[in-house]
Amino acid sequence: MKISKKDALLWFRFFAELPEGEQLSPRQTELREAVLTQIEDAADARCDALRREIPGLRSLDGRTFFVGPEDRFPRGCRSCLTGTGLTAIRRTNRCNLRCPFCYDYGVWDEQPPIGEGYWEIGGSRYRASDVPLLLRVSRRPTGVSYVYLEPFMEIERYEEIIRAFHEGGVHQHMYTNGTLCTEENLRMLGEAGLDELRFNLGASGTADRVIDSIALAKRFIPRVGIETPMTPEFYAQFHEKKDRILRSGADFMNCAELHLTPNNAVNYEGEPLYMARRGYISPVWSHELTLRLMREAAEEGWPLLVHDCCNRTKLARDLHLRAQEGGWFGASSYGCEFGEIPYSLFLPVLEDESFRFVEEEELPPGYRVGDIVI
Ligand code: SF4
16 A cells, blocks of 8 residues: 555544554554555665665675775674674663763663662673673673663773673673763773773764764774764764864774654654664664765775664664574564654654655545545
């Protein structure tokens, strides 16, 4: 059912008015699905056209795309996409910034503490001294990552656990907004054995100080990169400081496709959104900005690798993870972050005249606006 944009808008306006929790009838559900597919097809077609313009585009085992020197492909991503998975380690429950794109937007102060002296690994809590036991008994991960909020809020606590994983020969990467980095703490991380540090450069508005910290980190940590959600603000800031960033010595840039959660969605109302494989909901411009940047990087031969960490990559990651866990064919932990489809969030893309559906046809009888749709 290739529903027209006009009919799609009428139906989604109607669905957006329904009381919360009201279930759609089977035919209304078909209409909903047809609309989401039409939007997704249109968004995919725009990205396919942009992708065709990128010279030298390569894929990592069919799971993700990149341009640039392959030896700089982040090992943490390789582990996530082809190894044992992301294996997130969590401790810090605070951040010093307040980014509009943060998945924890507005709920920063509600993040539960892990507990004094403890680390959350695989959903359970351990002490750093338990790492040798974990590595002996469990299946050894190809890599682990320190994720969630801002580790530099208490970076001195990370030394012991990084040493423990380093001694166990496990690759480790960490995410930071970079604003609290100093020569002293970067040196400590490098000496403890951190393999890879990723800067969310967009978090600080691409601050000069953070670009300088990228260069500083390169003196102590083997691999240093940028990982930030692609937004128009970051795209503009990046170009203002492009030379300085490219000279920083960063090995790679992971362009994350921004996706919305019930927390940060409030900051993107009015933007054109699509839903990728019935999972993440993202502004259509986010992936497009990545592809534009990749073309620029490939045409100009940037020294760093640029990686397209889009929703499809997240789908590949989660499929791979379930396959590793022995899941059945097609099993995936990838899904939608919203409990119900947020119909009103899709109205702007349906109202946007510059966003065109690839193909449209008239609705069959029984599905038209004005029909009794059962
Ligand atoms: S720096 Fe990271 S954790 Fe902190 S507010 Fe920004 S996105 Fe959230």
